[in-house]
Amino acid sequence: MNAAPILNPFSLFVASIFTSNILLANFLGMCSFISISKDMTSSNGLGMAVTVVLTITAALNWVILHHVLIPLQVEYLRFIVFIITIAAVVQVLEMVIDRVSQALYMSLGIFLPLITVNCAILGVSLFMEIRNYTFVQSAIYGLGSGLGWWLAIMALAAIRKKTEKSKISPGLQGPGITVITIGFMAMAFVGFSGMLAVQ
Amino acid sequence: MDINFAYFIAPVAVGGISAGLAALISVTDKIVNNYGDIKMDINNGKKEVVVKGGQPMLFGLAEKGIFVPSACGGRGSCGTCKVTVKSDVGPVMPTEIPWLTKDEIAAGVRISCQIKLKQDVAIEIPEELFYVQEYQATIERITRVTHDILEVSCKLPEGKEVTFTSGQYGQFEVPAYGKVKEKTMRAYSMSSPPSDKNRLEFLIRLVPGGIVTTYVHEHLKEGQKIRVVGPFGDFQVHDTGAQMICVAGGSGMAPFKSIFQDMIDKGTLNDREIWYFFGARTKKDVFYLDWLYKLDEEHENFHFIPALSEPQPEDDWDGPTGLITEVLDGYLKDTIDPEKEKEGYLCGSPGMLDACMKVMSDNGMESEKIYFDKFA
Numbered sequence A: 001m002n003a004a005p006i007l008n009p010f011s012l013f014v015a016s017i018f019t020s021n022i023l024l025a026n027f028l029g030m031c032s033f034i035s036i037s038k039d040m041t042s043s044n045g046l047g048m049a050v051t052v053v054l055t056i057t058a059a060l061n062w063v064i065l066h067h068v069l070i071p072l073q074v075e076y077l078r079f080i081v082f083i084i085t086i087a088a089v090v091q092v093l094e095m096v097i098d099r100v101s102q103a104l105y106m107s108l109g110i111f112l113p114l115i116t117v118n119c120a121i122l123g124v125s126l127f128m129e130i131r132n133y134t135f136v137q138s139a140i141y142g143l144g145s146g147l148g149w150w151l152a153i154m155a156l157a158a159i160r161k162k163t164e165k166s167k168i169s170p171g172l173q174g175p176g177i178t179v180i181t182i183g184f185m186a187m188a189f190v191g192f193s194g195m196l197a198v199q
Numbered sequence B: 001m002d003i004n005f006a007y008f009i010a011p012v013a014v015g016g017i018s019a020g021l022a023a024l025i026s027v028t029d030k031i032v033n034n035y036g037d038i039k040m041d042i043n044n045g046k047k048e049v050v051v052k053g054g055q056p057m058l059f060g061l062a063e064k065g066i067f068v069p070s071a072c073g074g075r076g077s078c079g080t081c082k083v084t085v086k087s088d089v090g091p092v093m094p095t096e097i098p099w100l101t102k103d104e105i106a107a108g109v110r111i112s113c114q115i116k117l118k119q120d121v122a123i124e125i126p127e128e129l130f131y132v133q134e135y136q137a138t139i140e141r142i143t144r145v146t147h148d149i150l151e152v153s154c155k156l157p158e159g160k161e162v163t164f165t166s167g168q169y170g171q172f173e174v175p176a177y178g179k180v181k182e183k184t185m186r187a188y189s190m191s192s193p194p195s196d197k198n199r200l201e202f203l204i205r206l207v208p209g210g211i212v213t214t215y216v217h218e219h220l221k222e223g224q225k226i227r228v229v230g231p232f233g234d235f236q237v238h239d240t241g242a243q244m245i246c247v248a249g250g251s252g253m254a255p256f257k258s259i260f261q262d263m264i265d266k267g268t269l270n271d272r273e274i275w276y277f278f279g280a281r282t283k284k285d286v287f288y289l290d291w292l293y294k295l296d297e298e299h300e301n302f303h304f305i306p307a308l309s310e311p312q313p314e315d316d317w318d319g320p321t322g323l324i325t326e327v328l329d330g331y332l333k334d335t336i337d338p339e340k341e342k343e344g345y346l347c348g349s350p351g352m353l354d355a356c357m358k359v360m361s362d363n364g365m366e367s368e369k370i371y372f373d374k375f376a
Helices: A009-017 A030-036 A040-069 A075-100 A102-108 A111-117 A119-130 A135-165 A175-190 B006-032 B057-063 B102-107 B127-131 B211-218 B250-266 B289-298 B324-334 B350-362
Strands: B037-042 B047-052 B082-085 B109-111 B121-124 B133-144 B149-155 B169-174 B184-189 B199-205 B225-232 B243-249 B274-280 B302-308 B342-348 B370-374
Touching (some): A030 A040, A040 A075, A040 A102, A075 A119, A102 A111, A111 A119, B037 B057, B047 B057, B127 B225, B133 B199, B169 B211, B184 B211, B184 B250, B250 B274, B274 B324, B289 B302, B302 B324, B342 B350, B350 B370
Antiparallel strands (some): B037 B047, B082 B109, B082 B121, B133 B149
16 A cells, blocks of 8 residues: 655645645536536535535545455445445435524525535545545545635636626627636636645 | 355445445434424414424325325425415425415415425415315226226225315325336316215226326226325306306316216206317217216206217217317307306316317406316
8 A cells, every 4th residue: 555645734725725626627526516606605505515525525435445445355346335425424414404504405405415426525535545645634635625616616606797797799608608717717726736736 | 165255245345334324314314303293283273283393294284184185295296285384484495486486485385295394383275175085995886988088986985975066176096006116196076976975986088108097997996995085176166157168078077077967966957057068089089978968858958069070980970070169169159148147167188278268268258257177
């Protein structure tokens, strides 16, 4: 087994938010990113939910990977197991939110269960494995990626609010201009990737 | 024999992890979703029931014998289980919006299968839902009345009675069969008269691909037990004395059979002018002809006009031909007294109904006096 990379937890945290933003550097979790960013409130709620789920699942999957799958030499099951874990965490989270805050539950609506199939969540768990993160690094990377996702969707929602009122040629309205916007955002985020690295 | 235990590691690992997570979910469910008992106030204190919290309102009401109509069984896909909620149960859910109009949302109407009971609620439902009951009926007789319509007579359990108005409908539930994995309910108008208090009769036409109609036509046996819930609906005769212009097609015969039989039972059939138009394609699609012709003969004010749109040579048909709308139009223009007030009663497919309503309004009938029962 390769040794865990020596990384300053703080720089890993900042890198996962900005320079290696899971959305804009890895282009994961695009579907909900594009569809939800129409609306600021939903974006905020979904960003929050993704952050919580990412942090918990990255840590939980690290524990399962290193204490169950690797000792039993069944690492090849990680895809299935990671997804099961994610689905279960989302279920639990949904029940808790439903009970604790009806307003948040309503504003997240169908998007809460859909987090299960958000590829960013599985992506983080798989990166955690490929990059041999320690438990702490995994949790920090999960939290950072979640915050990065949240930041990116809020930024895009804000920009889309502006573009809604701008004059855009008919062929580019809607998804067209959104994807172009995402491209520019990605360039801005990735532009600093030399300064901080996630591995 | 050598058993390589390595083969078992993977399933056991996945199974163990899944079991652990499932346990976590069910423990959370037990703790988080325990809402205790919920008190439901119905129609401003008319009735009060206490049910277990955490379940959808529709099921909570059904548990206490209050059956809000539901065609899909609580999956939120039919939008019929509407109730008016007077207390705060949170904002309208996205799953409800397609079924509610702006006015309904403003009035507090909600889809009861989508509302989870979390705190005490106050709701309003139509008064007649209190009379809705659930019956484990026995199929007494299945009679084929045309090549695609069956008359299904259900006997209610001993000691149970039903009170309904002619024109109302009941919900008929068939069990899972073949590729259909869930028991399914569909609404059918009662064709039996209200005087028959321990029997419900339905006319069920085979709809190609229909879940319930296919079951009824291919699997239902006499003597079988079937769950029936009812009565529902507000299609009924309005007691005004105006001329009744009734139009039906296919199994749309059902409410009219009940209505006319009810009038005979009450002795009111002679009280008003009744025109009953029945549209069919060929002679093999018309039924109850003997009974209706007899009524036509015996009662001066009762007129039965069956019309065939595609009469076959072997039908030997000398009655009116053409689409029912054309026949209706002709009668409204030439035969039916234009001076006397008229009320329209329609039962049939949406296409036929819309066409007939247009003919009626074109002939000067007021659209608010045209009552209908549309098959969805």
